Amino acid sequence: MTAPAATNNAPPVTALGVKRLCKAFGGLKVTADVTLDVAPGERRLIIGPNGAGKTTLFNLITGEITPDSGAVILNGTDITRLPSRHRAHLGLARTYQIITLFARDTILRNVTLALLGLSHLRWDPFINLDRQHHLIDAAHAALARVGLEHIGGRPLAQTSYGERRRVEIAMALAQNPKVLLLDEPFAGLSVEERRDVQKLLFAIPRDVTIVMIEHDMDVALEFAERITLLHFGEVVVEGSRAEVVADPRTREVYLGH
Amino acid sequence: MTRVTPRRVALVVALLALVTLPVWVGNSYYVNIASQILLFAVFALALNVLVGYGGLVSLGHAGLFAIAGYAAALMLEAGYNHLVADLAGIAAAVVAAAVFAVLALRATGIGLLMITLALGQIVWGIAYRWAGLTHGDNGVNVATRPQPFGISLAGATSFYFATLVVFLAAVVAMALFVRSPFGASLRGTRDQPQRMNALGYNVWLIRFVAFLFSGFWTAAAGLLFIYYNGFISPQVASLQASAEALLMVISGGTATLLGPIAGAAIVVIMKNVVSAYVERWNMVLGIIFVLIITFMPEGLVPGSVRLAKLGWHALRKQAGRANVEEPAR
Numbered sequence: 001m002t003a004p005a006a007t008n009n010a011p012p013v014t015a016l017g018v019k020r021l022c023k024a025f026g027g028l029k030v031t032a033d034v035t036l037d038v039a040p041g042e043r044r045l046i047i048g049p050n051g052a053g054k055t056t057l058f059n060l061i062t063g064e065i066t067p068d069s070g071a072v073i074l075n076g077t078d079i080t081r082l083p084s085r086h087r088a089h090l091g092l093a094r095t096y097q098i099i100t101l102f103a104r105d106t107i108l109r110n111v112t113l114a115l116l117g118l119s120h121l122r123w124d125p126f127i128n129l130d131r132q133h134h135l136i137d138a139a140h141a142a143l144a145r146v147g148l149e150h151i152g153g154r155p156l157a158q159t160s161y162g163e164r165r166r167v168e169i170a171m172a173l174a175q176n177p178k179v180l181l182l183d184e185p186f187a188g189l190s191v192e193e194r195r196d197v198q199k200l201l202f203a204i205p206r207d208v209t210i211v212m213i214e215h216d217m218d219v220a221l222e223f224a225e226r227i228t229l230l231h232f233g234e235v236v237v238e239g240s241r242a243e244v245v246a247d248p249r250t251r252e253v254y255l256g257h
Numbered sequence: 258m259t260r261v262t263p264r265r266v267a268l269v270v271a272l273l274a275l276v277t278l279p280v281w282v283g284n285s286y287y288v289n290i291a292s293q294i295l296l297f298a299v300f301a302l303a304l305n306v307l308v309g310y311g312g313l314v315s316l317g318h319a320g321l322f323a324i325a326g327y328a329a330a331l332m333l334e335a336g337y338n339h340l341v342a343d344l345a346g347i348a349a350a351v352v353a354a355a356v357f358a359v360l361a362l363r364a365t366g367i368g369l370l371m372i373t374l375a376l377g378q379i380v381w382g383i384a385y386r387w388a389g390l391t392h393g394d395n396g397v398n399v400a401t402r403p404q405p406f407g408i409s410l411a412g413a414t415s416f417y418f419a420t421l422v423v424f425l426a427a428v429v430a431m432a433l434f435v436r437s438p439f440g441a442s443l444r445g446t447r448d449q450p451q452r453m454n455a456l457g458y459n460v461w462l463i464r465f466v467a468f469l470f471s472g473f474w475t476a477a478a479g480l481l482f483i484y485y486n487g488f489i490s491p492q493v494a495s496l497q498a499s500a501e502a503l504l505m506v507i508s509g510g511t512a513t514l515l516g517p518i519a520g521a522a523i524v525v526i527m528k529n530v531v532s533a534y535v536e537r538w539n540m541v542l543g544i545i546f547v548l549i550i551t552f553m554p555e556g557l558v559p560g561s562v563r564l565a566k567l568g569w570h571a572l573r574k575q576a577g578r579a580n581v582e583e584p585a586r
Contacts, residue, residue, distance in 0.1 A: 062455055088457035100452045102445060113445050116438055117456035125439040125470075132438070175456070 014073065015040040015209035016179045021060055021070030023233075030056045031067070032233040038179075038226075041206040045224030045241075046213045049253065053233035054213045055097055058181050061211075062094050063087050075178060089118060091178030095168040095185060097213070101156055107167055108152035111139040114171035142174035146200055162193040169200065180204070182212040186219050194219050221245070229253060275421055285413035289485075292417045294525045295424040296481040301505040301517030302427050303474030308503065309512030310440060311467045312447030314370050316499050317357065317377025321472050323494035324380060325350035325479030330397040330489050331390070339403035347476040353380075354472025358465045365450075377499050384491035396490030399483045410484070420481055427474050431514055434470070443467050444512075508549050510556025519557050 016038040023031040030053045038044045046054050059065040061072055063084035071080045079087055102110050115135050116122045130136070143149040146166040156164070165185060172180055185201070186194050198219050204210065214220035221227075227244040229237040231253045237244050244250055279288050300322060307313040329346030333339070361372040384391045391397065402410040410416045434440045445453045446460045454460050483489045492498070505524050510516025523545065532538040553560020 064451065064455065084454045085457050085459055088455060094455060096452070100449055102448045102452075104444075104448060109441070113441060113453075114456050116441065117453070117458050119438075121438045122442050122458060123439055123466075125434050125437045127438065128436050129438045129441050130436065171456070 013040070014038055015042070015075055016061070016211065017071075017073035018057075018061065019071040019073065021057070021072065022068045023056060023060055023065060024068060030233045031060060034070070034230070034233070034235055036228060036235075036238075038209055038211055040209055042209055043223055043225045044209075044211045045220050045227045046211060046230060047215075047217070047220070047227060048230035048236075051232075052230040054230055055183055056233075057230070058094060058183055058211075058213065061181060062092060085117075088175065091176075092181070093172040093175045093177035093179075094181035095172050095183055097183040097187060099161075099164050099168060101164060101167055101171075103156050106153055106155050107143065107148060107159065107163075108136070108139055110156060110167055111142050111152075111170050111174050112136060114142075114174045115139055118175055139174060142170045145173055145203070146170040147196065162189050165189060165193070165197065166200070169197070173204070177208060179209045179211070182210060182214075184213055184215060186214060186216045198223065279414040279417055288413040288417050290525065290529050292413070292420045292481075292485055293529065294522045295417075295420045296478050296485060297502075297505065297525055298518040298521035299424055299427045299474055299481065300478035300502055301509070301521045302431050302514075303471045303478060304502050305506045305511060305513075305517045306431070306434070306443075306467055306471040306474075308506050309516075310435070310443050310447065311464055313362075313365065313464060313467070314503070315357075315361070315373040315471075316370050316496070316503060317361075317373035317375070317380070318471075318475055318502055319494050319496075319498035320377035320380030321350045321354055321357065321475045322479040322482070322498070322502075323384060323489065323491075324353045325476035326483040326489040326493060327384060327391060327397065329480055330399050330483050333399055333401075334397060339401075343403070343480050346480050347473065350476030350479060351469055351472045354468050354475070355465070357472075358468035362461060362464050362468070374496065374499070377494065378496060381491055381494040381496070384494050391491070394491060396488055399487050399489065402484045402487075416485065420485070423477055423481060427477065428514065428518075430474070435514065439463075439466070504546060508546055508557055510558040510560070513556065513558050516556045516558040523557070 014037045016036065018034055018036040021031050021034045022029070032053075034053075034057060036044075046057065048054050056065065060067050063079070063082060067080065071078055073079065074087065074090055074092055077090065079090065079092075082090075102113060105113070112129070112135055115138050116129070119135065121127070121132060121135070140149055140152060143152050146169050148163060148166055148170065151159070151163070156167070159167070165188070169182070169185060172182075182201075185197055189197060194216070201210070201212075201223060212220065212223065221241060224241055226239065227237075227241055228235055229244060229247075229250055236253055237247045237249050239247070278291055282288055282291065300318070304315065304318050307315050325346040328349035329342040332342035332345045337345070357373060357376050360376065361369050364372060385393060387393075388395075402416065404410065405419070408415060410419050442453070442458055442463050445458065446463050450460050453463075482493070501524055505520030506517045507520070508523060509518065509520025524542070527538055527542040527545070531541055535541055549557055549560070553564070555563070
C-alpha cells in the first residue's frame with residue numbers, strides 16, 4: 001500500500017478514480033480498500049487470480065453493485081451514488097466477461113441499441129427505428145471499427161463466439177465513451193482472433209481511457225502501460241508494466257511460483 | 258413508391274374481408290361474434306405489449322379491463338354522458354395500471370405474475386363485495402350505446418364497425434410501437450435488462466410506460482365490452498378472465514402482431530360457437546391448447562408459418578425427386 005495520497009488542490013488529473021472502495025458479501029470481503037487513479041488516456045490492466053474481485057470492481061465502478069464504502073470518481077465527478085444508467089450518459093462504457101448481447105436481434109440492431117441508449121429518441125413510440133439513418137450509420141461505423149460491417153445484418157444467433165466478443169466491443173465503442181472498461185475481451189478467442197482484437201484495441205484513440213481485466217498476460221501485457229494486481233479484493237502491487245512484472249509479489253500471487 | 262408485396266396483398270385482402278364482413282356473414286349472430294373477437298383481440302394485443310414485448314407476464318389484466326368497464330358503467334348510471342363516462346373509464350384504468358406497475362415492477366417473472374394475480378383478485382373482490390358501489394353480484398347495467406357523430410350503434414352491424422375502428426386503431430398503434438425506438442427499448446429490457454441499464458436506459462421507467470400503454474388499450478377493450486354486453490359483473494374481473502386473455506396471447510403467439518388476434522378468435526369461437534354443439538367445450542378448448550403447446554410451442558401464428566415452410570420444402574423436395582425419377586420409367 002505505497003501509493004501516494006492524491007493531492008486535492010489540483011484540478012482532476014484522473015479520468016477514473018476509485019477511492020478506498022469496499023464491498024463485502026456477507027463475511028467475504030470482495031473489494032477491500034481499493035484505490036485506483038487512472039490518468040486520462042491511460043491503458044490500465046487489472047490482473048489477479050480467479051476470485052480476486054476484478055469483475056466485482058468493474059461492477060462497483062459501473063454501479064451494477066453499490067459499494068459499502070468509498071467513492072468512484074469519473075472525470076472529477078463523484079458518481080458513487082449515481083444509478084448505472086446515468087454513468088453511461090457521463091461517458092462510462094463497459095463490456096462483459098460473460099457475453100451479454102441481444103440474441104434475438106441482428107448484430108446491427110445490437111449496436112443500434114447501444115447508440116439509442118444515449119439518444120433521447122429511445123422514448124419515441126411513433127418513428128421507425130430502421131429509418132433513423134444517423135443512428136444506423138453510426139452503428140455501421142462502430143461495426144467497421146471492429147471489422148464486422150460486412151455481416152451487420154446477420155442475426156446474432158448465427159455468429160461465432162469471436163464475432164460476439166467484437167460486437168461487445170463495438171457496442172461499447174459506439175457510445176463514444178471517455179472511460180472504457182473491458183472485462184476479459186480476449187477470453188475464449190483463438191490466437192488469430194486475439195491478434196485481431198488486440199489490433200483494434202490499439203486503434204482506439206487516446207481520448208478514451210481504457211481499463212482492462214485480462215488473464216492472458218501475453219496479449220494484455222503488450223497493451224498495458226500500468227498494471228494493478230488484485231488479490232483477495234486488495235491491491236497488492238501497482239506500477240508500470242516493468243515494475244509489476246519484476247515484483248516478486250506478482251510471481252507469488254499471480255503466477256503461483 | 259409502393260411495391261406490391263405478398264404481405265401488402267394479404268393486408269389489403271384482410272382489410273377488405275373485415276370491412277365487408279357483415280355482408281358475407283349475413284346473420285347478425287355471427288356479426289356479433291366477430292365484434293367479440295375484435296374487442297378481445299384489442300385486449301389480447303394490449304396484454305401482449307407486456308407479455309410478448311416486455312417479458313412481463315401479467316395475470317391481473319382482467320382487473321384493469323373491469324376497472325375501465327365499471328368506471329364507465331357507474332358514470333353512465335350516475336347520469337353522465339358517454340364521452341365523459343368513457344374518458345373516466347380510460348383514466349381510471351390507466352391510473353390503476355400505474356398502481357399495478359408500481360407494485361408489480363418490484364419483481365419480474367413469477368414474482369410479477371403473483372403480484373398482478375393478487376391485484377386482479379383485489380379488483381374482483383371489490384367488484385364482488387363492495388355492493389354499495391358496484392351492486393355486487395347483480396352487476397351494473399349499461400342501458401345505451403354511444404352515438405358517435407349521431408350514428409346509432411344499437412344494431413349489430415353498426416356496433417361491429419365501431420369495434421372495427423377501435424381494433425384497427427389498436428393494430429396501427431401496435432405496429433408503430435413494435436418498430437419504434439421505444440418498442441426496441443422495451444424488447445431490450447425483456448432480453449437483457451442488466452445490459453440495457455448499463456447502456457443508459459431506465460429499465461424500470463420503460464416497463465412502467467409499457468404498463469400504461471397496455472392499460473390504455475385494455476381500457477379501450479373494456480369499454481367495448483360493456484357496450485357490447487350492456488352489462489358488467491364481477492365475473493369480468495375474475496382470475497379466469499385474466500387467464501383467458503393470457504391464453505389468447507400465448508396460444509396465438511407472443512411478441513407477434515397477428516398472434517393475439519388469432520388467439521382471441523380461437524377462444525371467442527370456442528366459447529360461443531363450439532359451446533352450442535359441444536357441452537364440454539372447455540375440454541375442447543383445453544385439448545386445442547395442449548395441441549398448440551405440443552406442436553407449436555411458439556404459438557399458433559409463428560408455429561403455422563414454421564410448419565408451412567417445412568411443408569413447402571418437403572413438397573419441393575418430393576417434386577424434385579419425382580422429376581428425377583420420371584425419365585427412368
